[in-house]
Each structure stands twice: as C-alpha cells, then as structure tokens.
Amino acid sequence: MEQLKQRCGWVNQDPLYMAYHDEEWGQPLTNDQKLFELLMLEGMQAGLSWYTVLKKREHYRKVFDDFDPAIIATYNEAKVEQLLQDPGIIRNKLKVRAIIHNAGIYQQIEQEEGSFSSYMWRFVDGEPIVNEWTSISEVPANTPISDHMSKILKKRGFKFVGTTICYAFMQASGMVNDHTLDCFCRTQPNLMTL
Template sequence: MDAPLQRCSWRGMAGDPLYEAYHDIEWGTPEYDSRALWEKLVLDGFQAGLAWITILRKRQAFRSAFDNFDPEKVARYGDADRARLMADAGIIRSNAKIDAAIAGAKIFLEMRDRGEDFSEFCWSFTGGKPLQNAWTEAGQPPAQTELAVEVSKALKAKGFKFVGPVIVYAWMQAVGIVNDHLTCCFRYEPVKAMAR
C-alpha cells in the first residue's frame, strides 16, 4: 500500500478534498498571468479577517459575481453592480472590499494603459524568480517579511486597498513568488523546479 502524501500541515486541511486539491495543484505554483495575479490579490483582500478556506469555498461564486475577474468589466461596475454584489450571499459582502476590488480593476487598467504590465510589476521585486525558502516545520513560515512590507507599500502607492503586508505575504505564497511549501512536503521540489 502506498504511503499517504506528505503535505504542509495546514490547520483544517487534512481530509478536506477542496483544501487538499488547492494545496496540491495551485498553492505556490508560480503564476505569471496578470489577470490571475490580480484575481488572487483581490481574493486575498476579501480574506482579511477570515480563514482562507472560507474564500476557497466561495471562489466559484466570487468568479461568477465578478465576471471571472475581468478587469475591463469590473472597472465599469456602478451602483447597480455594487448593490448586486452586496445582495449576493455567495460572496463576502463588504462595501469596503467590494469598492477595493472595483478600484483595483481601474488601477490594473491604468497600469496597463501606461505600458506597465501587472505581472512584471509583481515579479519585479524578486527579479522574476520565486524565492526558495526551506522551512522544515509548520510554525516557521512568517506571517509577513520585509519584502512583503516593500510590496505592500508599492501596491498602496498605486492605490490598491486591502494589501497590508500579511495579506500580501499570503498572496506571494499563493502565487509562487515565494515557495513556502515545507521541505518535507511532496510539492516542495516540483514547485521549486518550476522557477523560470
């Protein structure tokens, strides 16, 4: 009989198929698509004060509610869209977070229109390559780092909201800017090998 996969020891993940699939397939995989990077940043902003599994369980509803996070569409949202989103029980209903997502779409497009690619901006802080940490125990990865503080300040300077250093570090881990899989995790080496 095959031994069970050794994963990062996230609280509440063991036995949850959705959470395990997210860890096994997506988390930490380097993401270079600008739209996908922005979507994940928005979702991490919605997570503020909540557990990530809450957002993960609502992710499909978020994608439906926010037109698959198409910045062109979200940037045009007006009062009717805001009211629709606030009435949508499938997502996190927060005026501030919804407003931040809409404003973030506008900033994303402004950057693009100035010739500044969102993906290039995000990856510029690490020279386009994921940082490879080598944590051996669950308690070792920090909640934030000096780099997360720097990225947070840069995002805030552009006008993004809900991008404090803790949120930004969680996002950096999720999109593979940082490889924070534990070294004992079966995903550590494959994710490490994905570095450009």
C-alpha cells in the same frame, strides 16, 4: 492513497483544499488576470481564513465577470448593491468596493507597464524565492519584501493590500515557495506557469 501524501501543516482534509495546495499554491503564476484575481481574493480573506474564501472562489468568479478588470472597473452602484445582496460572496461593502476600485488601478499599471505580471514579479526579481522551512510554525506572516510590496501598492492606490495579504499573495502565486521540507510538493516540478 491521498492520505499517504505528506502536505504542509495548514492543509485540511477537504479535497478542494488539498487540490488547491497540491496544484496551485506555490506554483509560479504569470497570467495577468489570474494574478489580479488572486490578489483580490487574498484581500477578501482579511479577518477570515483562506479556506472560507476558497470555498466561495467559483461564485466570486461568476459574479465578478471572471475577474476581468476592464469589466469590473465599469461597475455602477446598482451592481454594487446587487453584489452586497449576494450570499455567495463576503458581503462587506468596503471589500466589494475595493475590488472595483482596484480594477481601475490594475488598468493603469497595465497601461504604464504593459503587464501586471512583470510589474508584480519585479518585487522578487522575476524568480521565486525558495525557503526551507521544516515546520509551518517557522513560516512568517510577512517579510521585508511583502512590506515593500504593500507600501508600493498602497501608494499606487490599491486597497486591502496590507503586508500579510501581500505575503499570502506571494506564497499563493509562487513568488515564494513556502512548502515545508516534508511536503511532497517540494519534490514535484512546477506544475504550471499560467
């Protein structure tokens, strides 16, 4: 029955990828820690594919303490070296260090704003932007809003938050709904607001 569902053109036949598309991508996400995780994982895909990162996501959660910024911000050099030896993650020194660095920035935002979610959702005025693309070829890689988000996050000190990464984050977190019009998810109610 799964094959009968019409999905967005970027989805392959891996059940993991189909479940990600069907149950997570484009669904409004408001949990602070899950948003931090998503932003960090989107940064990990720079130069790679999301599919590559998705297959490693569970291992990332395990070795990065379920993306708890309070714990990650305390990582020392020994932990960095341990992570760089782990074949279950993308062993790029700049990317590993960026997650640790960004955890500290997250904590500053949480302290100043009270909520990382409300801070991030402010970029779309608290409401998902619903686009009406007929084909995946129409979907942009970035927008003026993702340009703005990238600029602000970089100014705050975040690393690996270019405009394309920010737009992918906005799509994945449901800040933008870019399911194409022929995708069955367009007719589904929002499954979750975590």
